[in-house]
Amino acid sequence: MASPEYYEVHARYTTFLIDGTSITYLATAQFGSNQVGKAVELVAAGTVGLCATGHEVFGKLIKVEADNVATVQDRGYCDLPYDGSPTYTAVNNAIVGGAAAGNVTVAAAVAATAAVRRARAIKADSVANRLIADLG
Numbered sequence: 428m429a430s431p432e433y434y435e436v437h438a439r440y441t442t443f444l445i446d447g448t449s450i451t452y453l454a455t456a457q458f459g460s461n462q463v464g465k466a467v468e469l470v471a472a473g474t475v476g477l478c479a480t481g482h483e484v485f486g487k488l489i490k491v492e493a494d495n496v497a498t499v500q501d502r503g504y505c506d507l508p509y510d511g512s513p514t515y516t517a518v519n520n521a522i523v524g525g526a527a528a529g530n531v532t533v534a535a536a537v538a539a540t541a542a543v544r545r546a547r548a549i550k551a552d553s554v555a556n557r558l559i560a561d562l563g
Contacts, residue, residue: 509558
């Protein structure tokens with residue numbers, strides 16, 4: 428769980444289509460999908476999918492509707508599932524998609540400078556596997 432001092436500060440929520448592959452609607456799941464709470468990336472115009480390894484983090488999946496439209500937090504502070512490796516000790520590092528789809532990890536120096544990364548790590552808990560991120 429995110430620290431209360433950071434959770435959803437300056438949050439903005441936007442609707443997007445889901446890719447229907449990495450993110451799916453499930454009526455019996457809380458908030459419409461088992462993927463809710465994971466990191467997403469833009470995979471096509473107006474469409475999000477779970478963030479893949481090394482890809483830029485666009486936001487956090489909040490809710491999925493039966494018509495395959497999702498609510499995504501695309502600005503502000505949020506907590507995201509964290510691969511927990513490497514052990515995180517610095518602040519203000521760029522984050523990218525982790526080894527598991529929808530997870531995040533701290534970007535390697537090369538990845539961080541290869542493209543502008545807007546999502547930044549604020550703090551991480553490698554025991555609970557959660558990372559507080561500023562999505563911009």
